[in-house]
Amino acid sequence: MIVIMADESAAQKALAEAKANHIEHVYASENRVGFAGLKDIDDVPFINEQQVVDVITDHPGAMQVSRAFHPTDTVIQTPHSTIGGQNFSLIAGPDAIESAEHVLAMGQAAKAAGATILRGGSYKPRTSPYSFQGLGEQGLIWHRAAADALGMDMMTEIMSPADVDLVGKYTDIFQIGTRNMQNFSLLKAVGRQNKPVLLKRGMSATVDEFLSAAEYIASEGNRQIILMERGIRSFDQKYLRNTMDVSVIPVLQKLTHLPVLADPSHAAGVSEHVTPIGLAAVAAGAQGLMLEIHDQPAKAWVDGKQALTPDQMTNLFAKANAIHEL
Template sequence: MIVVMKVGTPEPEITRVSEELGSWGLTPEKIVGQTKVIIGLVGETASLNREQIQEVSPWIESVLRVEKPFKRASLEYRHGQASEVVIPTPNGDVAIGRDNPIAIVAGPCSVENEEMIVETAMRVKAAGAKFLRGGAYKPRTSPYAFQGHGESALGLLAAARDASGLGIITEVMDTADVEVISEYADVLQIGARNMQNFSLLKKVGNQPKPVLLKRGMSATIDEWLMAAEYILAAGNPNVILCERGIRTFDRAYARNVLDLSVLPVLKTLTHLPIMIDPSHGTGKSEYVPAMAKGAIAAGTDSLMIEVHPNPARALSDGPQSLTPDAFDALVKELAVFGKAVGRWEEAVPVLA
């Protein structure tokens, strides 16, 4: 349930209402909107009626039930107000959400060596990226494929961040690695294969760094949102959803089917920010530009694009990676689309 407080409700009254409702065995969560404060109630609310709660304070405007099974992730829980995730980076805070410029994440599938990851970081930053993505630990279908360099690659990502000032996004695959990855990463990524690894979801929910939750390869939207609910329920409100393509019967031409329809659908269901990954979504670099442009037109909050200085020699996912030159050209094209929808950050001129 959610309790909507009237505009101008004194802070002591909000505190008093929260404490009283907490004494009922509920968990109140304060949500500050643009004009109103909302108190989300988590717990056994089925036996409560709205009139009961309404009597707690004359400052309560309304009491509403959240009908969705994903409570905290639902748009209802925030009374129709979208949320944003603010991520500190060496270059300043970056906010990802519906009222912010589109944030671009770019970099290779996996971290191969220091020269490669630093070079890529500098190139994607120059083109306009806000975050560097790169895998230290890589889940692969074949046990004989390159699995990533592990913990040593985290130090290389740190070197790339020091050189470029970009925020770092990297995947965590095991609960045992959450703590060490949190020391290096600005955003922890849960990959498609781990979307329903509930122990891992709870673990990342118990730490403060933002979490990027990729959609499972065969996951429904409800399953995806329930996975986000695990993270939110564990106490971490900073979740970004990432669509990376779903598996269907036709794999002859593209690696996956990039489901851009999730953008309008999710905006009716959840307040969480949304990212689109056209690289994994198509599996072929030549299809990435069209899908990235389509994602902006459909309302994405962020894009994740794979970039490698030499895709032909990449240790993983070379066919879907753009060269730095191709990425630079693409960002210039994306700017046209981003400006058309009012979601593009103007470049700040560099003074001589």
């Protein structure tokens, strides 16, 4: 149940009274108070009815991340980026951190193309247990140094609740990969942090499952959440790694106030298709793009087949900016 109050002051007073009455899972946003476990206004008799404007009972289960609870767009501010709303965010970097020199060089190219966030993986969830799994903390050190030298934000994937403190020492933005979208212990752990979280859609996740995963993060107090469509598993994997669900972008933007970005690299899986898929996502309203880049894709340690060269990235970002402006 979401109770719309006369103003923000009334909402905060109702929130305090609810907590004083030991009601669990109650949250406030602007002039609204959300009761995740209640469905009837009679269950909260302490609220001043004269201050109640409306009561919404038919709302998504993922209440805190819904527009019914928070109608205005969430805009997330990091040291070097403004994500969400009318802003357009560009993220790029190597799939895996390979060396200090390489991540710095890729960061220089990304920044020159307009990116403000340097991505890269030091902990890699791989399909095969025998594939390269990342350089661990050494990769984080090199990644942080490159981001600092360039004046960019650092974003890296986290795989386990046990790594939150370690990864949190270095990164500006936690990334939850598609395989961990429903790792609820991990979602709760990053939900207790005061840093933005980029949450990728699971490769077979429905919209409700995606938003519910975001709600797990918000339920622990962290509403700095960025959603990312990265392609879903379909029946034809011969030519594309995944199928970019362009249609879900406007759907999500109607349902949630959170920023919605797109990752065409993982959707395409083949570098020659990354640009058109990325541009389609921007045309559908994506508020940013994330790309994998490598100066020598054939020699990349991970996913070189889908990596763009710096020149290809620059071309895509220029076109993406133009479409966003339109």
